Amino acid sequence: MAKRKTAKELCKSWPPNEAGRDEAHEWLASANLEEIHDFLQINYSEANPWNRHGKVALEVAIAKENLKKSGNTVFWAKIAALAAVAAALFALISILLNLFSK
Numbered sequence: 001m002a003k004r005k006t007a008k009e010l011c012k013s014w015p016p017n018e019a020g021r022d023e024a025h026e027w028l029a030s031a032n033l034e035e036i037h038d039f040l041q042i043n044y045s046e047a048n049p050w051n052r053h054g055k056v057a058l059e060v061a062i063a064k065e066n067l068k069k070s071g072n073t074v075f076w077a078k079i080a081a082l083a084a085v086a087a088a089l090f091a092l093i094s095i096l097l098n099l100f101s102k
Contacts, residue, residue: 007031007038014050024050028057036061 010027013020031039036058043050 007035007042011039011042011050024053028053029060031057031061033058033061033065 005027010024016024028036028039036054040051040054040058043054045051
């Protein structure tokens with residue numbers, strides 16, 4: 001199994017060609033928070049388009065961490081969403097019955 005590249009190794013030959021862009025996107029998609037931090041330290045300039053890629057990867061990684069920490073919260077959020085949909089359907093059925101019963 002190949003050793004995972006560090007951010008420094010990944011960014012050694014910028015700007016990346018087509019294959020390098022695919023590799024960078026895959027690397028960012030599987031990076032942990034520390035790796036993304038290192039990536040952003042290298043690509044700190046707002047003018048660098050990879051800065052935005054790194055920021056998006058950071059947002060996704062933070063969201064993943066939050067989901068891990070709040071497993072039950074996600075379950076109850078799904079239950080609440082399901083209840084809201086059921087209530088909306090019930091209200092729609094009530095409105096339709098009122099319209100057609102006249």
